[in-house]
Amino acid sequence: MDERQEVLDVAQRAKNTASMLRPLTRADKDRALRAIAAGLRANTERIVTVNATDVDTAASNGTAAGIIDRLTLSGERLAEIADAVEQVAELPDPVGEVVRGYVLPNGLHVQQTRVPMGVVAMIYEARPNVTVDAAALCLKSGNAALLRGSSSAYATNTVLVDVMREALAREGLPQDAIQRVPGTSHESVTHLMNARGLVDVIIPRGGAGLIRAVVEGSTVPVIETGVGNVHVYVDAAADLDMALAILVNSKTQRYSVCNAAETVLVHADVAEAFLAKALPVLADKGVTLHGDPVVVKAAQTSHADVTVEPVTDEDWAAEYYSLDLAAGVVPDLESACQHIRRWSSGHTEAIVSDSAAAIAQFLNGVDSAAVMVNASTRFTDGGELGFGAEIGISTQKLHARGPMALPELTTTTYVVTGSGHIRP
Amino acid sequence: MDERQEVLDVAQRAKNTASMLRPLTRADKDRALRAIAAGLRANTERIVTVNATDVDTAASNGTAAGIIDRLTLSGERLAEIADAVEQVAELPDPVGEVVRGYVLPNGLHVQQTRVPMGVVAMIYEARPNVTVDAAALCLKSGNAALLRGSSSAYATNTVLVDVMREALAREGLPQDAIQRVPGTSHESVTHLMNARGLVDVIIPRGGAGLIRAVVEGSTVPVIETGVGNVHVYVDAAADLDMALAILVNSKTQRYSVCNAAETVLVHADVAEAFLAKALPVLADKGVTLHGDPVVVKAAQTSHADVTVEPVTDEDWAAEYYSLDLAAGVVPDLESACQHIRRWSSGHTEAIVSDSAAAIAQFLNGVDSAAVMVNASTRFTDGGELGFGAEIGISTQKLHARGPMALPELTTTTYVVTGSGHIRP
Numbered sequence: 001m002d003e004r005q006e007v008l009d010v011a012q013r014a015k016n017t018a019s020m021l022r023p024l025t026r027a028d029k030d031r032a033l034r035a036i037a038a039g040l041r042a043n044t045e046r047i048v049t050v051n052a053t054d055v056d057t058a059a060s061n062g063t064a065a066g067i068i069d070r071l072t073l074s075g076e077r078l079a080e081i082a083d084a085v086e087q088v089a090e091l092p093d094p095v096g097e098v099v100r101g102y103v104l105p106n107g108l109h110v111q112q113t114r115v116p117m118g119v120v121a122m123i124y125e126a127r128p129n130v131t132v133d134a135a136a137l138c139l140k141s142g143n144a145a146l147l148r149g150s151s152s153a154y155a156t157n158t159v160l161v162d163v164m165r166e167a168l169a170r171e172g173l174p175q176d177a178i179q180r181v182p183g184t185s186h187e188s189v190t191h192l193m194n195a196r197g198l199v200d201v202i203i204p205r206g207g208a209g210l211i212r213a214v215v216e217g218s219t220v221p222v223i224e225t226g227v228g229n230v231h232v233y234v235d236a237a238a239d240l241d242m243a244l245a246i247l248v249n250s251k252t253q254r255y256s257v258c259n260a261a262e263t264v265l266v267h268a269d270v271a272e273a274f275l276a277k278a279l280p281v282l283a284d285k286g287v288t289l290h291g292d293p294v295v296v297k298a299a300q301t302s303h304a305d306v307t308v309e310p311v312t313d314e315d316w317a318a319e320y321y322s323l324d325l326a327a328g329v330v331p332d333l334e335s336a337c338q339h340i341r342r343w344s345s346g347h348t349e350a351i352v353s354d355s356a357a358a359i360a361q362f363l364n365g366v367d368s369a370a371v372m373v374n375a376s377t378r379f380t381d382g383g384e385l386g387f388g389a390e391i392g393i394s395t396q397k398l399h400a401r402g403p404m405a406l407p408e409l410t411t412t413t414y415v416v417t418g419s420g421h422i423r424p
Numbered sequence: 425m426d427e428r429q430e431v432l433d434v435a436q437r438a439k440n441t442a443s444m445l446r447p448l449t450r451a452d453k454d455r456a457l458r459a460i461a462a463g464l465r466a467n468t469e470r471i472v473t474v475n476a477t478d479v480d481t482a483a484s485n486g487t488a489a490g491i492i493d494r495l496t497l498s499g500e501r502l503a504e505i506a507d508a509v510e511q512v513a514e515l516p517d518p519v520g521e522v523v524r525g526y527v528l529p530n531g532l533h534v535q536q537t538r539v540p541m542g543v544v545a546m547i548y549e550a551r552p553n554v555t556v557d558a559a560a561l562c563l564k565s566g567n568a569a570l571l572r573g574s575s576s577a578y579a580t581n582t583v584l585v586d587v588m589r590e591a592l593a594r595e596g597l598p599q600d601a602i603q604r605v606p607g608t609s610h611e612s613v614t615h616l617m618n619a620r621g622l623v624d625v626i627i628p629r630g631g632a633g634l635i636r637a638v639v640e641g642s643t644v645p646v647i648e649t650g651v652g653n654v655h656v657y658v659d660a661a662a663d664l665d666m667a668l669a670i671l672v673n674s675k676t677q678r679y680s681v682c683n684a685a686e687t688v689l690v691h692a693d694v695a696e697a698f699l700a701k702a703l704p705v706l707a708d709k710g711v712t713l714h715g716d717p718v719v720v721k722a723a724q725t726s727h728a729d730v731t732v733e734p735v736t737d738e739d740w741a742a743e744y745y746s747l748d749l750a751a752g753v754v755p756d757l758e759s760a761c762q763h764i765r766r767w768s769s770g771h772t773e774a775i776v777s778d779s780a781a782a783i784a785q786f787l788n789g790v791d792s793a794a795v796m797v798n799a800s801t802r803f804t805d806g807g808e809l810g811f812g813a814e815i816g817i818s819t820q821k822l823h824a825r826g827p828m829a830l831p832e833l834t835t836t837t838y839v840v841t842g843s844g845h846i847r848p
Contacts (some may be wrong), residue, residue, distance in 0.1 A: 019765065023788040104810055108799060117821055118791065200821050216643065221822045242844040249846035341443065363839060364447040367542065375532060375842030384847070385838070386528055397541055397624050397835035398645045399823040411821035414809070415787060418799030420666040422673035423808070 006182045007191035011198035014119040014144035017176040021142045022116050024173075026093035029140055032171045033089040036136065037082040039167035040160075044075050050159040051128070058152050066256075070127045071153055081132050084389075088136040091388045094406040095142045109417040114410040116142030118200040121181070121192055122391075123148045123214055125206035128156045134203075135164055135178045137391050141409035144177050146199065148192060150206075151184035193218035205392050208319065223399060223408075225392035228258035228347035229319050230377045233336045233362065235353030236269040242374065243352040244278050250350060250377040252285045256321050258393060259348050259380040263316065263326040265336045271329040272298065279306045287323050290315040294329040316343045333358055337365030344368055346395050348380040369395055369402040430606045431615035435622035438543040438568035441600040445566045446540050448597075450517035453564055456595045457513040460560065461506040463591035464584075468499050474583040475552070482576050490680075494551045495577055505556045508813075512560040515812045518830040519566045533841040538834040540566030542624040545605070545616055546815075547572045547638055549630035552580045558627075559588055559602045561815050565833035568601050570623065572616060574630075575608035617642035624835075629816050632743065647823060647832075649816035652682035652771035653743050654801045657760045657786065659777030660693040666798065667776040668702050674774060674801040676709045680745050682817060683772050683804040687740065687750040689760045695753040696722065703730045711747050714739040718753040740767045757782055761789030768792055770819050772804040793819055793826040 040047070051073040058068050073081075100112040120143040122134045131147055138145035149157040157180060165175040181192055193202065196219040204214040208227045215224050232250050234243040250261035266274050275298040282289060283306045289295065291308040299308040308327075315326040316339075330336045340349055350372035351362040359373055370380040382390025382403035391409060394400045400408040464471070475497040482492050497505075524536040544567040546558045555571055562569035573581040581604060589599040605616055617626065620643040628638040632651050639648050656674050658667040674685035690698050699722040706713060707730045713719065715732040723732040732751070739750040740763075754760045764773055774796035775786040783797055794804040806814025806827035815833060818824045824832040 019761075019789065019791070022791070102810070104808075108803065110809055112826075115791070219640065221820065223822070239844070245844060245846055253847050337443075363837075365443065367443070367446070367539070368837065370838040370840060373839065373841040375840055375845040376847055378847040379532065379840055379842075379845065380838070384528075385534055385840070386526070396645065398647070401835050402536075402838045411825050413787075413792065414794040414804070414826045415797065416794060416799055416803055416809070417797040418803075420663070420669060421799040421803065422669055423677050423800055423802040 003183045003185065003188055004191045007188055008195060008198065010179050010181060011119065011146060011192070011195040013176045014146050014179055015198045017174045018116065018118040018144045020174050021139075021144060021177055022095075024142060028173065029093065029142070030089040032139060032168055032173050033085050033136055035167040035171045036132075036164050037085040037089075039163045039170075040078055040082040040085070040132065043159075043163045044078050047078060047156070047159050047163065048073055048075060051156045054153055054156045063152070067152075071156070073128055073156060077129070081129050084129075084133060085136045088140050088389055091140065091406060093140065094410050097407070099412055106421060107418070108421055111415045111417075112412050113415060114407065115413050117409055117411050119144045119146060119198060120409060121146040121148065121199045121202045121220070123189060123192070123202060123204045123206075123210065125150045125210060128153045128160060130205060131157045131160045132164070133389070134391060135161075137389055137406060137409060139177055141406050143409055144179070146179055146181050146192065148181040148189060154184055189214075190217065193220055196220050203392055223392070223394050223404070224396040225394055225404075226258045226347075227319060227345045227395055228260070228393075229263070229317065229343060229345040230259060230261045230348045230350075231263045231265060231340050231344060232261045232350045232352070232377065233333075233340070234264065234266045234270065234274055235333060235351055235355060235358045235362075236267040237355035237358055238267075238270060238274075238352040239354060240270060240274050240277055243274060244281060246350060246352055246374070246376050247278065248281060248285060251282075251287060251325050252323065253376070253378055255323055257378075258319075259377050260321070261325065261350070261377050262318060262320055263328070263343070265339060266327070266329050267333065267336070268329050268331050275299075276302055279308075282325065285323070287325050290324060290326045292328040295327045319345070333361055334365065337362065340366045340368075347393065348372060348377045350375065350377050369393070427607045427609065427612055428615045431612055432619060432622065434603050434605060435543065435570060435616070435619040437600045438570050438603055439622045441598045442540065442542045442568045444598050445563075445568060445601055446519075448566060452597065453517065453566070454513040456563060456592055456597050457509050457560055459591040459595045460556075460588050461509040461513075463587045463594075464502055464506040464509070464556065467583075467587045468502050471502060471580070471583050471587065472497055472499060475580045478577055478580045487576070491576075495580070497552055497580060501553070505553050508553075508557060509560045512564050512813055515564065515830060517564065518834050521831070523836055530845065531842070532845055535839045535841075536836050537839060538831065539837050541833055541835050543568045543570060543622060544833060545570040545572065545623045545626045545644070547613060547616070547626060547628045547630075547634065549574045549634060552577045552584060554629060555581045555584045556588070557813070558815060559585075561813055561830060561833060563601055565830050567833055568603070570603055570605050570616065572605040572613060578608055613638075614641065617644055620644050627816050647816070647818050647828070648820040649818055650682045650771075651743060651769045651819055652684070652817075653687070653741065653767060653769040654683060654685045654772045654774075655687045655689060655764050655768060656685045656774045656776070656801065657757075657764070658688065658690045658694065658698055659757060659775060659779060659782045659786075660691040661779035661782055662691075662694060662698075662776040663778060664694060664698050664701055667698060668705060670774060670776055670798070670800050671702065672705060672709060675706075675711060675749050676747065677800070677802055679747055681802075682743075683801050684745070685749065685774070685801050686742060686744055687752070687767070689752050689754050689763060691757065691760070692718075692753050692755050699723075700726055703732075706749065709747070711749050714748060714750045716752040719751045743769065757785055758789065761786065764790045764792075771817065772796060772801045774799065774801050793817070
């Protein structure tokens with residue numbers, strides 16, 4: 001059988017299974033989630049052993065240490081993954097929620113209710129925990145999951161999916177609720193992206209290249225996630241100590257993630273004072289600055305020990321995912337908004353200001369999934385916002401925007417109930 | 425200047441204008457809408473005269489009478505269009521609505537609020553009223569509108585857009601909030617579909633061919649609308665008189681629209697009794713049946729005067745938009761659901777039944793934007809459901825499903841407000 005047909009067969013089985021998952025009660029789904037968590041714990045040795053083969057292969061291929069670390073599953077990490085599945089069981093079931101409901105003058109009852117999307121496909125890189133997280137969130141929201149991880153985690157993902165399917169079977173639920181997409185070639189991803197009519201949505205998670213390829217190549221609807229060119233704006237009315245603490249946290253608390261800051265913009269009125277405070281602290285934290293002429297000059301004149309590279313358009317556009325930071329001084333708030341509208345990826349921006357008028361102007365002037373007011377950009381995260389889980393952070397405007405959890409894995413149906421109503 | 429550049433320039437102006445529209449108050453927008461309505465009324469003669477040139481051209485091209493009727497603007501129709509704009513002014517403003525709002529344990533205030541989408545492009549056929557309806561709904565929801573009507577209405581759409589822009593200018597609002605997409609060629613549509621980054625969403629309205637071309641060809645996100653292969657299921661527990669009234673209304677009240685029924689499925693237990701009632705009534709109404717063998721036999725044995733064509737797979741798949749109706753008998757409710765899952769376009773299905781269990785099973789067994797319970801399929805309509813307006817009926821699962829009005833023309837932003845909050 002050729003690979004295309006294998007992928008389509010898997011997608012067809014997912015579609016067939018979706019109609020069985022739709023009527024499951026929350027109790028059914030939570031029972032299955034707890035069985036999956038128990039199965040992961042009971043199979044720790046089996047999973048860790050298989051994972052070691054992926055790790056060995058990656059090491060012998062000369063893979064970078066950071067990527068090998070993300071790939072590695074210890075008993076402890078597996079226990080955390082199992083805990084996360086049990087936390088999903090604790091979350092409310094989005095299916096059946098009545099989003100709107102009312103009675104029309106003619107007596108028709110209208111209810112817009114949440115229903116599962118159907119078949120959700122995830123295409124993702126490296127971390128095998130996504131395999132389990134995504135499967136758990138799809139199951140809880142009544143969707144059949146199609147999982148396509150990276151080829152470097154192929155053996156690990158295979159055993160994780162096997163263990164989860166065994167748990168489903170023990171609980172009498174259809175195993176095809178959770179399936180791995182066969183194949184490790186780029187073509188197998190292409191076949192998945194063309195399975196329109198079988199797959200309801202594809203969610204890519206990973207680097208900018210992966211996400212762009214899926215957005216541009218897919219005929220199945222896609223939710224674009226996660227690319228973050230994130231800005232911190234220090235307003236004229238900012239508490240400068242607060243601004244520095246927020247900037248340092250946004251840039252350095254964890255720099256390899258999409259909600260880390262990549263650019264700081266400072267209002268000209270406070271630029272000298274703020275840069276005097278910020279430059280040595282950022283240098284101490286290991287941050288490399290890419291500054292406009294004002295920032296470069298500030299470094300040269302008052303802080304000869306701090307090196308600032310001249311900023312380029314590539315810097316303004318960059319998602320560094322490193323300790324690099326672009327820095328510029330703007331004459332006013334509107335110029336900051338214009339800069340952000342031009343360069344931002346629409347993920348998260350922050351303003352530090354004590355002026356209600358400035359905050360209101362900033363909220364109208366930028367157009368991103370999340371705006372932090374006097375808070376670190378690192379709070380754009382489903383867990384931090386209290387969602388209890390996260391399947392990704394949408395940077396598109398349709399369907400879902402910002403951190404996505406269970407409700408975002410559903411669609412809605414209008415149920416209109418009459419007693420023989422016809423249109424006159 | 426080449427056509428591609430002209431289209432991109434128009435889109436760029438729309439994007440530039442979007443950030444000016446976002447902070448407009450409801451009062452500003454409603455004032456502009458009333459000025460547009462007044463402008464349409466004051467320019468009746470000018471508009472009707474220009475429209476006559478489009479109508480003459482269409483007539484001399486041998487255009488069908490039905491299409492010419494849809495193209496024609498009388499003074500009376502124009503007054504109705506102006507009334508509709510004033511009704512949009514009466515609707516609540518979706519922008520600023522707080523969808524979710526709460527305070528986290530750490531004191532962060534989280535608000536998910538509605539904001540305009542940005543730039544909304546409509547691609548549509550024939551009816552010039554869509555030009556005004558769409559512009560009004562986009563303006564009310566704070567979006568810049570890009571309007572691409574059919575070439576047969578080019579002169580009419582041009583004068584309508586001119587009149588609306590004159591009204592915006594009188595009210596001191598940016599004229600580029602409402603723009604016509606230049607060009608009449610298919611290429612100009614292609615340029616619009618490739619304006620990713622400038623246009624936030626494209627909504628196609630028209631026949632299946634137009635919608636398919638936009639869905640498949642666009643790199644800008646699309647909301648798929650309106651194609652309806654709609655089913656009525658007559659359950660074993662149906663009141664057969666109610667079922668017949670609902671079927672007749674669903675099929676014949678207006679057959680050229682997407683929420684008209686195209687297939688009836690009858691439970692075997694009531695097939696003989698229902699068909700005995702239904703066949704002569706449907707024949708009287710001018711309906712041509714395409715029946716499965718049971719339906720054909722019922723017609724031959726008990727109603728020799730009724731002709732039933734043998735049904736084919738093409739019939740089950742058809743959106744007739746005519747007085748044709750496919751008809752089949754199913755052994756049970758699950759078979760009806762299977763048929764609908766296989767053939768439906770996911771727009772609307774109806775069940776006629778007095779059994780709560782059967783209704784619940786049907787709601788779980790089909791997967792469409794709307795399900796009518798003991799009501800005509802013709803109620804899947806923004807106006808009928810009390811939305812006050814409608815920009816189209818989505819048949820996709822992402823973003824919006826079913827009739828779309830003002831909230832569906834918005835996206836959301838998370839505004840997270842702290843007092844120096846950083847992540848530990």
